[in-house]
Amino acid sequence: MxxxxxxxxxxxxxxxxxxxxxxxxxxxxxxxxxxxxxxxxxxxxxxxxxxxxxxxxxxxxxxxxxxxxxxxxxxxxxxxxxxxxxxxxxxxxxxxxxxxxxxxxxxxxxxxxxxxxxxxxxxxxxxxxxxxxxxxxxxxxxxxxxxxxxxxxxxxxxxxxxxxxxxxxxxxxxxxxxxxxxxxxxxxxxxxxxxxxxxxxxxxxxxxxxxxxxxxxxxxxxxxxxxxxxxxxxxxxxxxxxxxxxxxxxxxxxxxxxGGKSAAIIRDDFPIEAAAKMLAGTITLMSGQVCAMLSRVIVPRHRHDELAQAIAAEMRQTRIGYSDDPETQLGPVAMKRQLERIEMYIAEGKQTADLITGGNRPAHLNRGYFIEPTLFANVRNDSRIAQEEIFGPVLSLIPVEDEEDAIRTANASEFGLNGSVLTTDADAAYRIARRVRTGGFGQNGLRMDFGLPFGGFKQxxxxxxxxxxxxxxxxxxxxxxxxxxxxxx
Missing domain, CATH: 3.40.605.10 (Aldehyde Dehydrogenase; Chain A, domain 1)
Structure with missing residues (x-):
């Protein structure tokens, strides 16, 4: 059949x-x-x-x-x-x-x-x-x-x-x-x-x-x-x-x-609206079911709240629907057990961080394995939603003090598959790329080229x-x- x-x-x-x-x-x-x-x-x-x-x-x-x-x-x-x-x-x-x-x-x-x-x-x-x-x-x-x-x-x-x-x-x-x-x-x-x-x-x-x-x-x-x-x-x-x-x-x-739990580091020179659009668009790619997904966002504390609201606004505009609809931007996750796993992590996240948007099954879909794009803010980097691979459209926003703190936070993970820095400065991107312990790293988004070596550090x-x-x-x-x-x- x-x-x-x-x-x-x-x-x-x-x-x-x-x-x-x-x-x-x-x-x-x-x-x-x-x-x-x-x-x-x-x-x-x-x-x-x-x-x-x-x-x-x-x-x-x-x-x-x-x-x-x-x-x-x-x-x-x-x-x-x-x-x-x-x-x-x-x-x-x-x-x-x-x-x-x-x-x-x-x-x-x-x-x-x-x-x-x-x-x-x-x-x-x-x-x-x-x-x-x-x-x-x-x-x-x-x-x-x-x-x-x-x-x-x-x-x-x-x-x-x-x-x-x-x-x-x-x-x-x-x-x-x-x-x-x-x-x-x-x-x-x-x-x-x-x-x-x-x-x-x-x-x-x-x-x-x-x-x-x-x-x-x-x-x-x-x-x-x-x-x-x-x-x-x-x-x-x-x-x-x-x-x-x-x-x-x-x-x-x-x-x-x-697996991966890859971080996107936001520098002060990168516009908030552009960062929000990129991050919200990335976490919904393949319903977040990408091993190299940028699922942790590390942002200077003084920009945290503004970025959280901007990402939430982008997520709320996401069209959730069936996979064969050309207007759909976010389809279902792959299977029932994966949906239940994501919901478990969302419940866990509510106990340790601020749920800004999402977290529910869409009200307009009464069948299929659908979940809204979900944003948590004020996430502690040692929490489960920041440390464990969720494999779904769930984004964690982690505030830090400065660039050194951002690099330490990015590296404070058992994973080391991918990473990114959002910046207009290519020299800064290269400098940070050399210090983050991952097998791949890109400037300004989830960048992958399978004509080049792909794999990870650590777990x-x-x-x-x-x-x-x-x-x-x-x-x-x-x-x-x-x-x-x-x-x-």
């Missing part, structure tokens, strides 16, 4: 070893629309036996198949054939995201078009990369550094950006010669089905790309399987810590892009994805010392 406008051929099956096969469990996963709370699709549910079968298929394809030793140019050509197929599926990808996650239809096309464009960039990075390099050495006449595939990769993607995040993991894995097992979120699996169909259409060898859709227990079983050489995970810090501990136990590799993760640097976590380095330079590299 597919949502309207999505044409996945085998939603009732898994893709393992180059074949579409029934799930061992015989069960299905229901896909629920955040707009209507109705079931809009179903896919097969993988259990532990399916996870083991996918690992075995990927292991066989890596250990005995041609893909790891296929020349990079041929791997790149095959991946570009996948991209060509995905380009024809762009309308379906957009429809799938809106149906499963409640993302705005007005944003879905550009978002997924950008995701496909990024895959071409990654292929370009691989084209420019030297997988075998020569070096001078005192120990041998010929010294070579070979970048070899890390092995079998378990790629685990979240529900907020399911296509772009999963497709990037698959891209880096395939281009470096790895085999891969896609494990999408059970709430948003359809994009991974389309990626699997693209691999099939492009003639990627059997077992190189596999797809299993399952819940937490089966996913944990996948991570624990000793046939997995590397886990690439994007999701919560809680799950990331579990994956890191499992991988550490057997020295498996892992890349973890985890926000390990490693980087994006840019040519994104190739490295999928490879191992081998030093080769021999008596003469080989005739063919």
């Amino acid at each position: 597919n949502p309207e406008g999505v044409n996945v051929a085998n939603p009732d099956k898994l893709f393992i070893g180059g074949r579409w096969v029934p799930a061992n469990s015989g069960r299905t996963i229901e896909l629920v629309s955040p707009n209507t709370e109705q079931v809009v699709g179903r896919v097969a549910e993988a259990d532990e036996a399916d996870m083991d079968a996918a690992v075995a298929a990927a292991r066989e394809a890596f250990d005995n198949g041609p893909w790891p030793t296929t020349p990079p140019a041929q791997r790149i050509a095959a991946f570009r054939a996948m991209i060509a197929h995905l380009e024809t599926r762009l309308p379906e990808l957009a429809k799938a995201w809106t149906a499963q996650m409640g993302g705005l239809a007005s944003f879905a096309g550009p978002m997924h078009g950008g995701g496909i464009f990024a895959l071409g960039q990654i292929a370009g990075f691989a084209e420019q990369f030297e997988f075998v390099q020569t070096r001078p050495s005192q120990a041998a006449a010929a010294a070579l550094i070979a970048y070899e595939p890390v092995g079998v990769v378990a790629a685990i993607a979240p529900w907020n950006g399911p296509f772009g995040i999963m497709a990037n993991k698959v891209a880096y894995a395939l281009l470096t010669g790895c085999t891969v097992i896609m494990k999408p979120s059970p709430e948003t699996p359809l994009e991974a089905y389309i990626i699997a169909e693209a691999a099939e259409a492009a003639g990627i060898p059997a077992g190189v790309v596999n797809l299993v859709t399952g819940h937490r227990e089966a996913s944990d079983h996948l991570v624990c399987n000793h046939g997995v050489d590397k886990v690439s995970f994007t999701g919560s810090s809680v799950a990331g810590r579990r994956i890191a501990s499992v991988c550490g136990g057997r020295m498996a590799r892992c890349t973890l892009e985890l 926000s993760g390990i490693g980087r994805e994006g840019g040519p640097e994104g190739l490295f976590p999928y490879m191992e380095l081998k030093t080769i010392l021999i008596d003469a330079m080989p005739t063919q590299l």
Whole structure:
């Protein structure tokens, strides 16, 4: 069963070893629309036996198949054939995201078009990369550094950006010669089905790309399987810590892009109205369900009240509605449990800070997982709403004394994914960027470029994805010392 406008051929099956096969469990996963709370699709549910079968298929394809030793140019050509197929599926990808996650239809096309464009960039990075390099050495006449595939990769993607995040993991894995097992979120699996169909259409060898859709227990079983050489995970810090501990136990590799509680520092030279418009517009992006979201606003105390009122005025003008309405600015959050989590944090915030606006379900919508954009002021930086990732349209305004206090406050967090400073002074922006402990930082807003490295400090993760640097976590380095330079590299 597919949502309207999505044409996945085998939603009732898994893709393992180059074949579409029934799930061992015989069960299905229901896909629920955040707009209507109705079931809009179903896919097969993988259990532990399916996870083991996918690992075995990927292991066989890596250990005995041609893909790891296929020349990079041929791997790149095959991946570009996948991209060509995905380009024809762009309308379906957009429809799938809106149906499963409640993302705005007005944003879905550009978002997924950008995701496909990024895959071409990654292929370009691989084209420019030297997988075998020569070096001078005192120990041998010929010294070579070979970048070899890390092995079998378990790629685990979240529900907020399911296509772009999963497709990037698959891209880096395939281009470096790895085999891969896609494990999408059970709430948003359809994009991974389309990626699997693209691999099939492009003639990627059997077992190189596999797809299993399952819940937490089966996913944990996948991570624990000793046939997995590397886990690439994007999701919560809680799950990331579990994956890191499992991988550490057997020295498996892992890349973890985890949570955030990113701060926007307001300097005195930045206009209040412009700051309010930017911050209110940002916190409603994807209903606040962005790991790099600027959810803490750090403002000089003497500007705090004026900024609070200006943000509140902008939030009250936000059009809340169904995702397929082109006038909608804020759609639903992705699922019931996420709405309940946000409401829990709002109740907590009322005990420790001033609720300026929002905090309720919209009165004009009697179905769907909707919440008003919410602003808390006079927030203590040590409170839960300032320290914990809410993943919703909830903004915390934190007053500070001066710039030094602002930087200390920004860094007083267990997260370190992103940050921003609102200022007209680029020199000041650079100075502050170098002092805030985050993996990314931008001037005047939420600025991200997935053609560049992306990842976090502290509890926000390990490693980087994006840019040519994104190739490295999928490879191992081998030093080769021999008596003469080989005739063919």
